Amino acid sequence: AVYAYTVDEEGWMLRLMGWGIDGLFTNRPDRMRALVDAG
DSSP: OOSSOOOOOOHHHHHHHTTTOOOHHHHHHHHHHHHHHOO
């Protein structure tokens, strides 16, 4: 499993999601939720 720690920038969130990480930790769950919901 691959997890990234403290990813707060949307660009990195998208990049890591594209790489297929298993999860990430963030101080901005609102941004992450919006990206996940957008697909």
